[in-house]
Amino acid sequence: MGNKPKTPMPLSERAKQFLPFAAVKGLTEALEKKERALLRVEKMVLSEAHTDELNQKIAQVKKGDIISITYYDENEYVQVTGTFLGINKVYKSVQLSTLEIQFEDILYID
Numbered sequence: 348m349g350n351k352p353k354t355p356m357p358l359s360e361r362a363k364q365f366l367p368f369a370a371v372k373g374l375t376e377a378l379e380k381k382e383r384a385l386l387r388v389e390k391m392v393l394s395e396a397h398t399d400e401l402n403q404k405i406a407q408v409k410k411g412d413i414i415s416i417t418y419y420d421e422n423e424y425v426q427v428t429g430t431f432l433g434i435n436k437v438y439k440s441v442q443l444s445t446l447e448i449q450f451e452d453i454l455y456i457d
Contacts, residue, residue, distance in 0.1 A: 387422040391454065404456040405434065405441065416441065417455040418448045 393401075408414055408431050415428045429443030439450045 383422075388419075388424060390419045390452075393454070401450075401453055401456060408456070414443070415455075415457040416443070416448055416453055418452040419454065420452065424454060 410431060410433055412431045413428065414431050415426055417424055417426045419425075427443065427445060427448075429445040432442040432444060434440070435442055435447065438447070440447045441450070441453065
């Protein structure tokens with residue numbers, strides 16, 4: 348029995364051997380869902396003193412100031428920095444250049 352020379356694999360087929368392999372379909376999604384559930388944070392109830400302090404800080408901010416706000420958003424606290432545009436008294440929110448944040452969701456203002 349002689350050795351037959353192997354025909355080289357086409358370049359288009361070679362790349363397939365390096366593709367990621369998922370042994371169990373849906374495992375990655377299930378793990379991400381579980382991780383989000385574990386990282387879930389309950390919204391804190393602020394004391395009256397802390398609320399008063401936030402109100403004072405909001406009153407001192409001027410239109411055009413750059414501020415950082417830590418706020419509650421979908422089971423986690425997020426910090427965002429943006430240009431202060433004003434207060435929406437109807438919706439009880441602070442308007443930044445990037446988004447609008449409800450007063451009740453704000454934890455810190457810097």
